[in-house]
Amino acid sequence: MAIAKAERLMNLALCLLGTRRPLTKRELRSSIEAYIEASSDDSFNRMFERDKDDLRELGLVIETVEGIEGDIGYLARRDSNRLPPITLDAEEAAALGLAAKIWQQARLAGAASGALQKLRAAGMPLAGEGSDYDAGQPHSALEPRIPAHEAAFEPLMLACRDRRPVVFDYRKSNAAHPEQRQVEPWILECWRGHWYVAGWDRERKAERVFRLSRITGKVRSRQGAFTAPVPDHVTVRETVESWAGETATGTAKIRLRAEHGYPLRARALTVRDLGDGWDELEIPNGHGLDAWLVEFGPDVVVLEPAELRAEVIDRLRAVAKG
Numbered sequence: 001m002a003i004a005k006a007e008r009l010m011n012l013a014l015c016l017l018g019t020r021r022p023l024t025k026r027e028l029r030s031s032i033e034a035y036i037e038a039s040s041d042d043s044f045n046r047m048f049e050r051d052k053d054d055l056r057e058l059g060l061v062i063e064t065v066e067g068i069e070g071d072i073g074y075l076a077r078r079d080s081n082r083l084p085p086i087t088l089d090a091e092e093a094a095a096l097g098l099a100a101k102i103w104q105q106a107r108l109a110g111a112a113s114g115a116l117q118k119l120r121a122a123g124m125p126l127a128g129e130g131s132d133y134d135a136g137q138p139h140s141a142l143e144p145r146i147p148a149h150e151a152a153f154e155p156l157m158l159a160c161r162d163r164r165p166v167v168f169d170y171r172k173s174n175a176a177h178p179e180q181r182q183v184e185p186w187i188l189e190c191w192r193g194h195w196y197v198a199g200w201d202r203e204r205k206a207e208r209v210f211r212l213s214r215i216t217g218k219v220r221s222r223q224g225a226f227t228a229p230v231p232d233h234v235t236v237r238e239t240v241e242s243w244a245g246e247t248a249t250g251t252a253k254i255r256l257r258a259e260h261g262y263p264l265r266a267r268a269l270t271v272r273d274l275g276d277g278w279d280e281l282e283i284p285n286g287h288g289l290d291a292w293l294v295e296f297g298p299d300v301v302v303l304e305p306a307e308l309r310a311e312v313i314d315r316l317r318a319v320a321k322g
Helices: 002-018 025-031 041-057 090-103 109-121 153-162 236-243 262-267 289-294 306-321
Strands: 063-066 072-075 166-170 179-191 194-201 206-211 215-221 250-257 270-273 278-285 300-304
Touching: 002 025, 002 041, 025 041, 025 072, 153 166, 153 179, 153 194, 153 215, 179 206, 250 262, 262 278, 278 289, 289 306, 300 306
Parallel strands: none
Antiparallel strands: 063 072, 166 179, 166 215, 179 194, 194 206, 250 278, 250 300, 270 278
């Protein structure tokens, strides 16, 4: 069945590419064996429309032309379906190869695979295929990956592209239950292995950044245009860094259970072994550090400053109350 359809699509593509004038449905039906064998006009029409849509999805540019007598004809001009010369340096080829890996976890995997095949056919070596990016090795020992496993990734990506408002339930790190958010999404960005979406929160009337792994349930699209202007440059990473305490305004002292909290240890300014299964760390302190520390649960105890300790305790009590 698949072979028969592939042959039919190939024949249709060759007819449309080989003609110098638009071909009508009647002419196409009499030229392609599978169409000749169609049991009825309705069956042929359905088959032809599906085939035409499939070819367009594969990238073939098919023009619809109305003739002098009102007949509709179809053709695919060669100059419109010829891939122009492509030159990529090692960094650009690596970026394309890495981007394609993202779509492998989403519904766009087929489109990404097709795009890479066209680039390979044009003679473009991509990452992992003998380019300068991996020093000529077919499989690099260190292969960068950007996973996109969250169910919210694809609907949010499409909403960002189409500028569509969305609604979703979001659970903050210090909350036991999710809250509904109405957001105008601007951009998706991956930072330290997590995907974030930045956009305009309609209820709070302010820019917000949401971590996709904390979105619960389905992301639902809404009708209508954006109510807030989309900035030319959205600093997702800088916003997330400031919320996670990366933009430090001081230092904090914490007790951390031994063999736990490696992200905290990586940022520690000093580490002292207390000898009882705990270590004392001095870490940068900035806006949002309390929310991050809560995620480590009973493995972290804040010693100072007192304000940070109180904020962490308040968040833990809110979670305990549910």
